[in-house]
Amino acid sequence: MAFVRTRRRTLRRYAEGLKEVFKIIVSDKAGLVGFVIIIIYILMGTIGPMVVPYPAAGNPNEVYLPPSWEHPLGTDFEGKDVFAQIVHGTPVVLTVAFLTGFLTTLIGVFLGALAGFKGGIADTIIMGTADFILTIPQFPLFAVLSALVKFKDVSMLSVLLASVSWPTLARAVRSQILSMKEREFVEAARLLGFSTFDIIFTEMIPNIMPYIAVSFMFNSIYAIYAQVGLAYLGLVPFIGENWGLMLNRAWVLGAFFYEGSIWYIMSPIIAIVGLQIGFLLFARVLEVIFNPRLRVGG
Amino acid sequence: MGVTSILRSYIFLRGVRAIVTVFVAITFTFFLIRLMPGNPIDVYIATLMGASGMSYQDAKNLALALFSINLDEPLWLQYLKYIWNVLHGDLGKSIVSVGTPVIKIIATFLPWTVFTVSTALIISFSLGILIGMVMAYRRGGKLDTVLTLTFSILSAIPNFIVGLLFIVFLGVQWKLVPFSMLRGAYSPYVEPGFTLEFIIDVLKHAFFPILTYVLTTIGSWALLMKSSTIATLGEDFVLLARARGLPERRITINYVGRNAILPLFTNLAISIGFIFGGSVLIESVFVYRGIGLRLLQAIYQRDYTVMQGIFLIITIAVILANYIADILYGVLDPRIRVGGR
Amino acid sequence: MPGENLILSIRNLNVVYWARRGWVKAVRNVSLDIYRGEVLGLVGESGSGKTTLALTVMKLLPTNAKILSGSILYYGLGKAVDLAKLSEKEIRKYRWKEIALAFQGAMNAFNPVMRIKDHFIETAKAHLGHVDEEEVLKEARELLKLVLLEPDRVLRSFPHQLSGGMKQRTLLALALLLRPKLIILDEPTSALDVVSQKVILETLRNIKREFSTTMILITHDLSIAAELTDRVAIMYAGKIMEVGGVEDIFYDPMHPYTRGLLKAVPVLKGTKEVESIPGSPPDLIDLPPGCAFHPRCPYAMERCRREDPPLVEVKPGRFVACWLYTKR
Numbered sequence: 001m002a003f004v005r006t007r008r009r010t011l012r013r014y015a016e017g018l019k020e021v022f023k024i025i026v027s028d029k030a031g032l033v034g035f036v037i038i039i040i041y042i043l044m045g046t047i048g049p050m051v052v053p054y055p056a057a058g059n060p061n062e063v064y065l066p067p068s069w070e071h072p073l074g075t076d077f078e079g080k081d082v083f084a085q086i087v088h089g090t091p092v093v094l095t096v097a098f099l100t101g102f103l104t105t106l107i108g109v110f111l112g113a114l115a116g117f118k119g120g121i122a123d124t125i126i127m128g129t130a131d132f133i134l135t136i137p138q139f140p141l142f143a144v145l146s147a148l149v150k151f152k153d154v155s156m157l158s159v160l161l162a163s164v165s166w167p168t169l170a171r172a173v174r175s176q177i178l179s180m181k182e183r184e185f186v187e188a189a190r191l192l193g194f195s196t197f198d199i200i201f202t203e204m205i206p207n208i209m210p211y212i213a214v215s216f217m218f219n220s221i222y223a224i225y226a227q228v229g230l231a232y233l234g235l236v237p238f239i240g241e242n243w244g245l246m247l248n249r250a251w252v253l254g255a256f257f258y259e260g261s262i263w264y265i266m267s268p269i270i271a272i273v274g275l276q277i278g279f280l281l282f283a284r285v286l287e288v289i290f291n292p293r294l295r296v297g298g
Numbered sequence: 299m300g301v302t303s304i305l306r307s308y309i310f311l312r313g314v315r316a317i318v319t320v321f322v323a324i325t326f327t328f329f330l331i332r333l334m335p336g337n338p339i340d341v342y343i344a345t346l347m348g349a350s351g352m353s354y355q356d357a358k359n360l361a362l363a364l365f366s367i368n369l370d371e372p373l374w375l376q377y378l379k380y381i382w383n384v385l386h387g388d389l390g391k392s393i394v395s396v397g398t399p400v401i402k403i404i405a406t407f408l409p410w411t412v413f414t415v416s417t418a419l420i421i422s423f424s425l426g427i428l429i430g431m432v433m434a435y436r437r438g439g440k441l442d443t444v445l446t447l448t449f450s451i452l453s454a455i456p457n458f459i460v461g462l463l464f465i466v467f468l469g470v471q472w473k474l475v476p477f478s479m480l481r482g483a484y485s486p487y488v489e490p491g492f493t494l495e496f497i498i499d500v501l502k503h504a505f506f507p508i509l510t511y512v513l514t515t516i517g518s519w520a521l522l523m524k525s526s527t528i529a530t531l532g533e534d535f536v537l538l539a540r541a542r543g544l545p546e547r548r549i550t551i552n553y554v555g556r557n558a559i560l561p562l563f564t565n566l567a568i569s570i571g572f573i574f575g576g577s578v579l580i581e582s583v584f585v586y587r588g589i590g591l592r593l594l595q596a597i598y599q600r601d602y603t604v605m606q607g608i609f610l611i612i613t614i615a616v617i618l619a620n621y622i623a624d625i626l627y628g629v630l631d632p633r634i635r636v637g638g639r
Numbered sequence: 640m641p642g643e644n645l646i647l648s649i650r651n652l653n654v655v656y657w658a659r660r661g662w663v664k665a666v667r668n669v670s671l672d673i674y675r676g677e678v679l680g681l682v683g684e685s686g687s688g689k690t691t692l693a694l695t696v697m698k699l700l701p702t703n704a705k706i707l708s709g710s711i712l713y714y715g716l717g718k719a720v721d722l723a724k725l726s727e728k729e730i731r732k733y734r735w736k737e738i739a740l741a742f743q744g745a746m747n748a749f750n751p752v753m754r755i756k757d758h759f760i761e762t763a764k765a766h767l768g769h770v771d772e773e774e775v776l777k778e779a780r781e782l783l784k785l786v787l788l789e790p791d792r793v794l795r796s797f798p799h800q801l802s803g804g805m806k807q808r809t810l811l812a813l814a815l816l817l818r819p820k821l822i823i824l825d826e827p828t829s830a831l832d833v834v835s836q837k838v839i840l841e842t843l844r845n846i847k848r849e850f851s852t853t854m855i856l857i858t859h860d861l862s863i864a865a866e867l868t869d870r871v872a873i874m875y876a877g878k879i880m881e882v883g884g885v886e887d888i889f890y891d892p893m894h895p896y897t898r899g900l901l902k903a904v905p906v907l908k909g910t911k912e913v914e915s916i917p918g919s920p921p922d923l924i925d926l927p928p929g930c931a932f933h934p935r936c937p938y939a940m941e942r943c944r945r946e947d948p949p950l951v952e953v954k955p956g957r958f959v960a961c962w963l964y965t966k967r
Contacts, residue, residue: 533747534742534746534747534748535747535748535749535750535751537699537742538740538742538748538749538810539750540699540734541697541699541734541735541739541740542734542735542739542762542765542813543731543732543733543734543735543736543762543765543766544761544762544765545731545765548761548765552750552753553750556750556752557750557751557752560752630752631751631752632751632752632754632797632799633751633797633799
């Protein structure tokens, strides 16, 4: 078997795996809704800022306006347009969500595969670290780190989130690899002289693609939670426009206790919850398909 | 029970593991503060010199006294001393409220968080299990469909946002709950003590934090229990229990229920850490005077010794809670507790 | 008249269950008599409806299954009771007390979080109300000895501390606890190693001698049926194909399927070669017209493709469902 051909076939297998996952999601009603929601947010995060002008300094005579044609979601305490703030907050939220999901997947798959395939000391160290990270309360850790490290940009936050989110995926990948190690197709590949790397990435990983996809989405969900939470507490000021920061401002300025601020407060909340629901519907469908135990009936 | 069998017993082994984990946590917090870029001790010394015009030596001495550390010693000695101090309950002194021992601050704030968080966890876990079983027995029915959807959506809402929604709607829009009266762990005019008035006041203050924790975690317990119950219902021992003519009630509780709960314990560890960590956000939303709020205050004030101490204590609390969960798991599952043949 | 000796009489039983693709016809028009004190072998390939039949008798079918028609008359209490018509509450009195079931899932038949002794005690309590636990355990010890186990160690154990063979034998002891009049054994030896299989067969022989309990032995393995049974019923695609004395079935098989099965049994010291039946069992959702066996039958005639042959008594005690023997 030619080496190059195997590589190309592998790429095709990954592409087919993703296509399969996608088909499954779209064929389910809830999954389709989740998919549409995520697409809307992606459009809002990419095209949105080009179409909607950046929220300029508002008119002090127009604070806390209810929705109107001019201000679809009303205005804030300075008279700035709320809708524009939501739109311009989207790119950051999405970047952190996807980047964290991506990095976590990368680290989790790599370390899990390494631990499962190599065993021995590598396994002990990786799994020991994973167990320890799982016991650390993560949110306080982020909070403390925010005081110790100067976050420069969004990607640094993603790296930090990913560096503590990988254990669950790594564990799952490891156990999958352990159970697959003994199976015939892996034995066969080894006898044919394929390298460990090739066996893992051409034979094993494609088999657990659905699980990795589910994990990607749950990690993105957690990244949204963590970044919005940190921004709400005012611990990551660098982020610029961000839904969490809008909540932080409302909290610090006491807007929460002003009845007329309801539109300003509910806008970021709905934006956050909507995105979370989108991801969750997406993930749940995959989970049900991946884990037949969850299926109703026989 | 002989000495060797105690040494090999599950509870003992888990205990050793917990202790090792605590040591790793202590090490982690030591290096977290000591080796971070922009080491907070140096930062603090610089601040002292800048703000009050102290000489470097004076500033350094004050800083070292507060951190209970001697920077001139080699790192390994500092580390050993740190462990020694922690084991003796010395977590240094606060930088901001100068001189207050960190351990004293923790003793004031920690109990409230332990109280709310563990109450919430117990309520959420047990209620979620009951609901999940009902859903499994009526799977595909109306109740199951409605609850599955509700729980899915509920678990999509970040916990602090649920808290914010309570304040916005119950407090501000509809004016049903006076949230500003419910700040703190209890009202200032109530004398702490074992009186009915105090207990009711404490419960009033803890109600919304607990409700928020429960609402945001119960869904995942119920959904997990549902799938676990469905899997257990298909087990041979359930079929055989029916064949033996056992009463349905007994099968539901002793056969289905007890076995379906077991896989949930794997998730308990993660949940304990999450709910405890979430206290930073929830306590900030309700201004509940627990350890999470105090940690946040320390972070805002850059009170590094307090930060370090509280982070360590929260981690240890989570490790302890996990150990308790482990023991409980061992009690419920003989396959864990009693080894093979 | 054999009527007095009857313990169970199944008549025209039809059971289906619902799968995604359609209705699975798991048991088709089965009529079968079981007599007091005999051991009846129910033999067929996996998926032929043997287990469904056993579960139907105990009314333990899964929720997606349904008894379409037929009756299961039980004579153990002096009068005929149609088990198929009993409510869930009524059938509970018959389960284990009258009819016990030891099935192939013995590996996983015990509650993993309970000690073995509690399984004995709760079973007694469920049927006899308040009982002296010591009495029950004394009885359990006797039975465990009978199945060649160390009683005290087994009673103290949790299920995971016993091997598969030990669990299977413990289950047999538990099945005997309430002295049921009928025991259904579903593949008692499958999933066990050869030594454990031998011990189980030995145990079953002991039980047969000691208690003269009526037994239905469900198996796909003709050699096991040959060792233990008095009569054999052959099942294929949810239908009984042939019934007869064990010697008749082995030395003078009539139905082409039975003949095929016998050829497929490996003979240790024989010169005969093992021949498996060509083709594969039919799809129970979409059965072939006529006799379900005709696509694989070397003797298939035109009629076999059109009409399903009824089970007919061709000699006293000898029933066959095949157009080769049914002139009409």
